[in-house]
Amino acid sequence: MGKASIAVGLARAVHSLHGLSVGDAFGERYFRPDAAERIQGRVLPEPPWSWTDDTEMAISIVEELGARRRIDPDSLARRFVERYTPQRGYGGGAHDWMAAVRAGTPWAQAARQLFDGQGSYGNGGAMRAAPIGAFFAGDPQRAAEEARLSASVTHAHPEGQAGAIAIAVAASLVSVRPHPPGKALLEEVLPWVPPGPTREGIQAAAELDPASTQEAARRLGAGGRVCSEDTVPFALFCAAHHLTSYEEALWTTVSGLGDRDTTCAIVGGIVAMTSEIPLEWLKAREPLPDLHG
Ligand SMILES: [Mg+2]
Numbered sequence: 571m572g573k574a575s576i577a578v579g580l581a582r583a584v585h586s587l588h589g590l591s592v593g594d595a596f597g598e599r600y601f602r603p604d605a606a607e608r609i610q611g612r613v614l615p616e617p618p619w620s621w622t623d624d625t626e627m628a629i630s631i632v633e634e635l636g637a638r639r640r641i642d643p644d645s646l647a648r649r650f651v652e653r654y655t656p657q658r659g660y661g662g663g664a665h666d667w668m669a670a671v672r673a674g675t676p677w678a679q680a681a682r683q684l685f686d687g688q689g690s691y692g693n694g695g696a697m698r699a700a701p702i703g704a705f706f707a708g709d710p711q712r713a714a715e716e717a718r719l720s721a722s723v724t725h726a727h728p729e730g731q732a733g734a735i736a737i738a739v740a741a742s743l744v745s746v747r748p749h750p751p752g753k754a755l756l757e758e759v760l761p762w763v764p765p766g767p768t769r770e771g772i773q774a775a776a777e778l779d780p781a782s783t784q785e786a787a788r789r790l791g792a793g794g795r796v797c798s799e800d801t802v803p804f805a806l807f808c809a810a811h812h813l814t815s816y817e818e819a820l821w822t823t824v825s826g827l828g829d830r831d832t833t834c835a836i837v838g839g840i841v842a843m844t845s846e847i848p849l850e851w852l853k854a855r856e857p858l859p860d861l862h863g
Contacts, residue, residue, distance in 0.1 A: 576639055579635075579639075579704075579705045579706070579707065580632075580635065580636050580705065582704040582705060582707055582745055582843070583632050583635050583636075583701040583702070583704045583705040584632060584701075584861070585704065585842055585843070586700045586701040586703070586704035586741060586839045586840075586842055586843060587625075587628055587629065587632050587701050587839070587858070588842060588847060588852065588858070589700070589816065589838040589839050589840070589841060589842020589843070589847055590624065590625060590628050590698075590700055590701065590835045590836075590838050590839030590842070591621045591624075591625040591628070591835070591838070591855060591858060592619075592838055592842075592847055592851050592852060592855045593820055593823075593834035593835045593836070593837055593838020593839065594621045594622055594624040594625045594697075594831050594832070594834060594835035594838065595619035595620055595621040595622070595625070595831075595854075595855045595856060596615070596619055596820055596824070596834055596838070596851065596855075597820075597823070597824050597830035597831040597832070597833065597834030597835065598619070598620065598621070598622050598659070598830070598831040599615035599619055600615070600824050600827075600830055601830065601831075605827070606827070609821065609824055609825050610825075612821060614850075614851075614854070615854070617853070617854035617855075618854060618855070618856050619854045619855045619856060620856045621658075621855065621856055621858075622658050622659040622831050623658045623659050623660040623661070623664065623694075623697075624697040624698060624831060624832055624835035625658075625835065625858070626653055626654075626655060626658050627650060627653075627694070627697070627698040628697070628698040628700075628701055628835075628839070629653065629858065629859065629861065630646060630649035630650050630652075630653050630698075631646065631698050631699075631701055631702060631720055632701050632861060633649060633861050633862055633863065634646050634649055634720075635701070635702070635705045636861065636863050637863040640716060641702070641716045641719040641720045642719075643677070643678075643719050643720075643722060643723050644677070646719075646720060646723050647671060647677035647723045650668070650671075650723065650724070651668060651671050651672060654668050656668075659831070661692060661694060661796060663684045663685065663690045663692055663694070663724075664694060664724065666680075666683075666684060667680045667681060667684060667690075667724050670683065677723055677724075678722075678726070681722070681723065681724050681725065681726040682726045684724075684725075684726065685727065688726075688727055689725060689726025689727035689730065690724060690725045690726065690727055690730045691725070691727040691728075691729035691730045691797050691798055691799070692725065692730055692796055692797055692798065693733055693793060693796055693797060693798050693801035693802065693829065693832055694721075694724060694725060694730070695717075695720065695721025695722075695724065695725040695730045695731055695733055695734035695798070696721075696733035696734050696736065696737045696798055696801060696802050696805075696832075696836055697832045697835050697836055698720070698734075698835075699717045699720065699721070699733075699734040699735075699737040699738040699741070699836075699839075700737055700738065700740075700741040700836060700838075700839025700840050701741070701839060702716050702717045702720060702734075702738040702741070702742075703717070703737065703738035703739060703740065703741025703742035703743075703745065703840075704741050704742070704745050704839075704843055706738075706742050707742055707745030707746050707843075708742060708743075708745065708746035709742060710739045710742045710743055710758075710762055711762075712742075713738040713739050713741070713742035714735045714738060714739050714762045716738070717731075717734040717735045717737070717738030717739070718731045718734065718735055720734060720738075721733070721734035721735075728764055728766060729766050729767060729768055729797070729798045729799060730798055731764070732763050732764045732766055732768040732769060732798060732802075733768050733798030733799075733801065733802040734798075735762055735763055735764070736759055736762070736763045736768060736769075736772060736802050736806060737802060737805070737806070737836055737839070737840070739758075739759050739762040739763070740755060740759050740806055740809065740810070740840055741839060741840045741843060743755060743758055743759070744813060744840060744843050744844050745843045749813070749844060751810070751813055752780060752810050752811050752813075753776050753780075753810070755806075755809075755810040755813075756772055756775055756776040756806060756807070756810050757776055759772060759806065760772055760773060760776070766799075767798075767799035768798045768799045768802050768803065770799075771790050771791075771799050771800070771802065771803030771804075772802070772803045772806055774789065774790060774803065775790055775803040775804070775806060775807040775810075778790075778807060780807075780811040783808070783822050783825055783826060784825070784826075786804055786807050786808075786826070787804055787825075787826035787827070787828065790803040790804040790807065791803075791804060791828065792804045792826035792827060792828025792829065792830075792833060793805075793828035793829025793830070793832055793833050794828045794829065796829050796832070800828075801828075801829055801832060801833060801836070802836070804823075804826055804828070804833060805823065805832075805833045805836040805837050806836075808822050808823040808826070808833070808837050809823075809836070809837045809840040809841050812837075812841065813840075813841060813844040813845065814844065814845055815841075815845050816838070816841050816842060816845045816846060816847050816848065816851075817848055817851075819837050819838075819841040819845070820834055820837060820838060820841075823837045
């Protein structure tokens with residue numbers, strides 16, 4: 571990459587981060603008991619919309635890309651720990667990982683210890699991966715490699731990494747025109763994803779009726795188990811079929827309920843590359859901090 575294309579790549583990654591963080595903060599507002607009616611009536615939350623761990627970790631990824639033009643797992647692990655704000659709604663595994671690394675355990679060992687020694691197959695690698703694809707626009711192979719590295723810092727299980735790969739590849743593919751729409755996007759993502767339940771879910775998602783969001787949420791899961799396989803296929807389904815409207819994409823995604831800050835973060839990070847983030851939504855979101863190199 572020459573200097574000019576690095577700057578363009580970083581601008582794209584920052585743009586994806588805006589989409590991701592608006593989605594994260596939007597979805598997070600619909601965990602209240604009256605969420606279903608408010609989603610049905612498309613009632614926007616009262617500002618400010620605070621972002622959560624999805625955004626906080628994605629900020630570290632964008633900073634890493636800005637500083638090194640690639641993901642160095644040692645450096646990314648340090649950034650995750652430095653930025654860690656426990657009140658941002660991290661999952662249990664992430665809290666455990668942060669505590670272990672802060673206490674001096676090497677990050678790889680801390681990652682292997684999670685989920686009873688299997689390594690995490692949670693959706694945390696995927697929730698922060700879209701900006702990687704935006705940075706490596708049109709280069710799905712590189713996006714897949716860097717996404718795997720970015721996830722491996724906290725997600726030692728191959729499924730935790732597969733979800734991140736799928737999301738980064740989708741973001742990479744839609745960041746150049748003409749991009750594959752709908753089912754074609756899902757089919758183009760598939761060969762990059764290592765075999766396993768996440769990939770099988772994406773395959774199933776490609777066969778579902780684009781208009782049947784509730785059926786998709788039921789069949790694929792919408793993150794209720796906060797793992798890659800029950801989060802990534804539904805998020806990709808929602809993104810792929812709503813690339814031309816950020817608002818439609820996010821209302822559709824949040825209607826699946828489930829792990830809605832994360833599904834909306836994933837979708838927002840992808841769909842920001844193909845449609846406008848509404849200004850009102852950007853203004854409602856809690857501001858992002860200054861990014862460091
Ligand atoms: Mg979150």
